[in-house]
Amino acid sequence: MNTNTQTTRLYHTPLSPFCRKVRLVLAEKKIEVELVEDRYWEGSPDLKRRNPAGKLPVLRYRGNMLAESQAIIEYLDEAVPAPALMPQTPLERHEVRRLCAWFDDKFHVEVTQPILNERVWKKITRTGYPDSRIVKDGLRAIKEHIDYLASLLETRRWLAGNTLSLADFTAAAHFSCLDYISDVDWDRSEVLRDWYATIKSRPAFRAVLADQVPGIHPAPHYAELDFG
Structure with missing residues (x-):
C-alpha cells in the first residue's frame, strides 16, 4: 500500500x-x-x-x-454513515442546510470574518492594525444572531431539531473561533451557552480546544468545558 x-x-x-x-x-x-x-x-x-x-x-x-x-x-x-449527522426527512435536511448556510454566509460576513480579520489575521499576516469600528460592528451584529439562535433553542434540543447535526458543528466552528479571542457574550443567552457547553464537551472538540495560535493567546475560559 x-x-x-x-x-x-x-x-x-x-x-x-x-x-x-x-x-x-x-x-x-x-x-x-x-x-x-x-x-x-x-x-x-x-x-x-x-x-x-x-x-x-x-x-x-x-x-x-x-x-x-x-x-x-x-x-x-x-x-461514513455512523453516527448520522443529517436527519431523515427532506424538510429536516433542508433545515440543517439552511443553518449551515446561515453561518457560512450571513454569520461569517457579519461577524466571524470582520472580527477575526481585524483582531487576528491582520496581526498574523502583518497587513495592518485593527479597525475598532469594524470590530464594534461585528460585536453588535453577533447580539442579533445570539438572540435568533436562542429563539430556536427554546423549542429544540439542537439547532436544527432534536438530533445533533452538521448545523451544530458548523455553528460551533464559528463560535469556537470567536471564543478563542473571547468575542462571544455568553451571558446574553443561557440556552445558547448551554448548547455550546454541551457540544464542546464532546470528544470531537478536544483537538480544537487544544489549538494554540502563535502570538494569539486563547481566552482563559476557551478550553474549559464549563466556561471556567
Whole structure:
C-alpha cells in the first residue's frame, strides 16, 4: 500500500471556521486525520494545485482531493454513515442546510470574518492594525444572531431539531473561533451557552480546544468545558 496516497490529510489553518467544521465532523466520525497547516497568504502554488479555487480546507480522503467545507462534510456523512449527522426527512435536511448556510454566509460576513480579520489575521499576516469600528460592528451584529439562535433553542434540543447535526458543528466552528479571542457574550443567552457547553464537551472538540495560535493567546475560559 502506498501510504502517501492513502493517508487522510486535511490542509487547513487553525482559526478558520470552515476548516474547523471539517475537523469536528472528521473527529465525530472517528476518522483519523493528519493536519497540515497551510499559510495560504504566502501564495504557495500547492494550494491551487489541490483546489483550483485557492481556498481551504482541502481534504485528501480515500485517494481523492475534496474541497468546499459544506460539500466535504456532507460527503463524509454519506461515506461514513455512523453516527448520522443529517436527519431523515427532506424538510429536516433542508433545515440543517439552511443553518449551515446561515453561518457560512450571513454569520461569517457579519461577524466571524470582520472580527477575526481585524483582531487576528491582520496581526498574523502583518497587513495592518485593527479597525475598532469594524470590530464594534461585528460585536453588535453577533447580539442579533445570539438572540435568533436562542429563539430556536427554546423549542429544540439542537439547532436544527432534536438530533445533533452538521448545523451544530458548523455553528460551533464559528463560535469556537470567536471564543478563542473571547468575542462571544455568553451571558446574553443561557440556552445558547448551554448548547455550546454541551457540544464542546464532546470528544470531537478536544483537538480544537487544544489549538494554540502563535502570538494569539486563547481566552482563559476557551478550553474549559464549563466556561471556567
